[in-house]
Amino acid sequence: MSDVFDVIVIGAGPAGENVVDRVTRGGLTAAIVERELAGGECAYWACVPSKALLRPMEIVAEAGRLPGLRTEPIDVQAVLARRDETVSNYDDSGQIRWIESVNGTAVRGRGRVAGPRQVEVVDGEGGRRLLTARQAVVLATGSTAAIPPVPGLAEARPWTNRESTGVKDVPERLVVLGGGVVACEMSQALYALGAKQTTMIVRGDRLLGRVEPFASDMVTESLRDYGIDIRFGTEIVNVSRPVPGGEVTVDLSDGTRLVADEILVAAGRRLASYDIGLASIGLPEEGPVKVDDSMRATAVEDGWLYAVGDVNGRNILTHMGKYQARLCGDVIVARATGGKDDLPSMRDRADHIGAPQVIFTDPNVCAVGRPEERARREGFNVRTVEYDLGRVTGAYLQGDGYKGRAKAVVDEDRRVLLGVTFVGPGVAELLHAATIAVVSEVPLDDLWHAVPTFPTVSEIWLRLLEEYGL
Numbered sequence: 001m002s003d004v005f006d007v008i009v010i011g012a013g014p015a016g017e018n019v020v021d022r023v024t025r026g027g028l029t030a031a032i033v034e035r036e037l038a039g040g041e042c043a044y045w046a047c048v049p050s051k052a053l054l055r056p057m058e059i060v061a062e063a064g065r066l067p068g069l070r071t072e073p074i075d076v077q078a079v080l081a082r083r084d085e086t087v088s089n090y091d092d093s094g095q096i097r098w099i100e101s102v103n104g105t106a107v108r109g110r111g112r113v114a115g116p117r118q119v120e121v122v123d124g125e126g127g128r129r130l131l132t133a134r135q136a137v138v139l140a141t142g143s144t145a146a147i148p149p150v151p152g153l154a155e156a157r158p159w160t161n162r163e164s165t166g167v168k169d170v171p172e173r174l175v176v177l178g179g180g181v182v183a184c185e186m187s188q189a190l191y192a193l194g195a196k197q198t199t200m201i202v203r204g205d206r207l208l209g210r211v212e213p214f215a216s217d218m219v220t221e222s223l224r225d226y227g228i229d230i231r232f233g234t235e236i237v238n239v240s241r242p243v244p245g246g247e248v249t250v251d252l253s254d255g256t257r258l259v260a261d262e263i264l265v266a267a268g269r270r271l272a273s274y275d276i277g278l279a280s281i282g283l284p285e286e287g288p289v290k291v292d293d294s295m296r297a298t299a300v301e302d303g304w305l306y307a308v309g310d311v312n313g314r315n316i317l318t319h320m321g322k323y324q325a326r327l328c329g330d331v332i333v334a335r336a337t338g339g340k341d342d343l344p345s346m347r348d349r350a351d352h353i354g355a356p357q358v359i360f361t362d363p364n365v366c367a368v369g370r371p372e373e374r375a376r377r378e379g380f381n382v383r384t385v386e387y388d389l390g391r392v393t394g395a396y397l398q399g400d401g402y403k404g405r406a407k408a409v410v411d412e413d414r415r416v417l418l419g420v421t422f423v424g425p426g427v428a429e430l431l432h433a434a435t436i437a438v439v440s441e442v443p444l445d446d447l448w449h450a451v452p453t454f455p456t457v458s459e460i461w462l463r464l465l466e467e468y469g470l
């Protein structure tokens with residue numbers, strides 16, 4: 001097998017795989033190096049299994065809102081078996097076949113940048129191979145769970161996203177460090193599957209720090225209603241687990257001591273720019289690999305290095321990594337073949353506008369664009385409108401006691417939407433309409449003619465526009 005390719009991608013997560021798809025479509029050859037499982041964190045230990053574990057909880061909650069419906073207690077083993085199916089039983093042969101089907105070459109092993117356009121791969125047996133790229137090397141190495149330097153924490157071998165999404169025996173007593181997206185989603189999923197004494201330790205004063213405050217409040221209320229104990233303004237100061245796999249003792253900054261079966265760390269991600277040879281080309285070995293809007297690393301001579309997905313630090317979301325990968329792949333093809341490399345589809349706009357995100361808690365939190373605080377900070381002439389989703393007929397028909405809320409952030413000067421947030425059961429699928437409106441800057445007077453169907457939850461659009469004054 002030749003060791004020279006047009007493009008070499010390090011990391012076969014969703015971002016890396018999409019680069020291969022685009023560059024091979026454009027007629028280039030590509031190798032993709034993967035040290036673990038092709039498909040990446042998302043497919044085996046993040047997005048996919050977490051949503052498989054959350055779905056039963058959501059269905060039970062929905063059924064509970066409709067008189068006349070009764071659900072059996074969740075069959076935990078059946079849920080875990082389905083989770084295993086969704087992660088292909090941690091087998092990546094399907095992904096490898098897909099890479100080959102788009103004419104990519106999958107290379108097993110750990111990749112490191114060994115110099116300009118050169119990647120050294122060390123396989124599981126210590127065998128070394130040097131790959132050379134004619135055109136570009138793309139870093140798509142993703143991220144790993146960050147473990148804060150709390151005394152005793154690392155030694156206690158805490159759960160991260162990996163063990164929690166791959167859970168086999170649900171711990172009854174669970175302590176969760178963090179109040180972000182992973183902490184909220186996994187606390188709720190594990191609670192529903194049997195972790196009936198779940199305590200979240202949150203150092204700040206609210207959950208989900210990046211969304212509109214009302215969304216944080218609604219999730220807090222729901223998690224507490226489920227029975228999850230949330231301690232705000234508290235830090236973990238010491239952890240000990242004298243017997244491996246035994247009980248864990250957690251000391252808090254307020255002097256309280258908790259004893260649990262397991263501790264889950266959900267304190268953000270460490271970007272995987274370390275240990276991939278970046279020092280050999282003069283780049284920092286920690287933190288984001290800085291890129292321009294074509295995903296080309298800004299501090300590298302001759303422009304042969306690119307970075308997509310989590311590792312460039314723009315947004316830790318699968319769909320954003322895939323978007324970056326599509327435009328990066330097209331740019332590399334254009335630059336290799338002398339085509340136009342600055343078409344509108346070839347520059348990152350979406351990351352700057354505010355990435356769409358769905359947080360799959362009950363209630364769902366969906367947001368796109370700028371929250372109010374950011375829009376004001378950026379100097380827009382802001383007006384906001386809010387509406388109680390439970391008052392929309394389509395939402396009421398979903399079940400009794402439907403609680404939800406929507407907020408739109410409007411740029412008054414141009415009468416376009418800067419950001420939209422929906423919170424409510426099952427509102428995930430509402431988000432894309434908002435994404436289209438925000439990204440395309442559809443004037444409110446045009447949105448007025450996008451008539452939502454009766455009786456759907458989408459009538460929230462009409463209510464928001466009426467609140468605005470249309």
Ligand SMILES: Cc1cc2nc3c(=O)[nH]c(=O)nc-3n(C[C@H](O)[C@H](O)[C@H](O)COP(=O)(O)OP(=O)(O)OC[C@H]3O[C@@H](n4cnc5c(N)ncnc54)[C@H](O)[C@@H]3O)c2cc1C
Binds near residue numbers: 016034315320
């Ligand atoms: C619990 C959890 C739930 C999440 N849920 C969602 C969700 O619902 N929606 C969403 O959009 N995002 C979600 N995310 C975020 C999402 O998982 C990431 O944004 C996404 O996986 C990033 O894709 P990536 O391709 O950049 O990196 P990754 O998926 O991390 O893939 C990187 C790949 O590179 C490989 N690699 C790394 N270094 C090397 C090396 N030196 N040599 C060879 N291979 C290497 C890794 O083994 C890995 O396979 C979630 C994250 C977590 C932790």
Ligand SMILES: NC(=O)c1ccc[n+]([C@@H]2O[C@H](COP(=O)([O-])OP(=O)(O)OC[C@H]3O[C@@H](n4cnc5c(N)ncnc54)[C@H](O)[C@@H]3O)[C@@H](O)[C@H]2O)c1
Binds near residue numbers: 177181183203269359
């Ligand atoms: N549905 C989704 O889209 C989804 C689901 C899960 C994860 N993700 C993404 O994956 C990324 C990782 O998620 P996450 O929840 O780990 O990160 P996060 O950034 O959302 O939350 C991290 C939390 O840990 C806390 N924290 C950080 N360091 C701490 C310390 N030293 N001591 C105490 N608390 C500390 C923060 O205050 C915050 O509450 C996020 O960017 C998230 O958007 C997305």
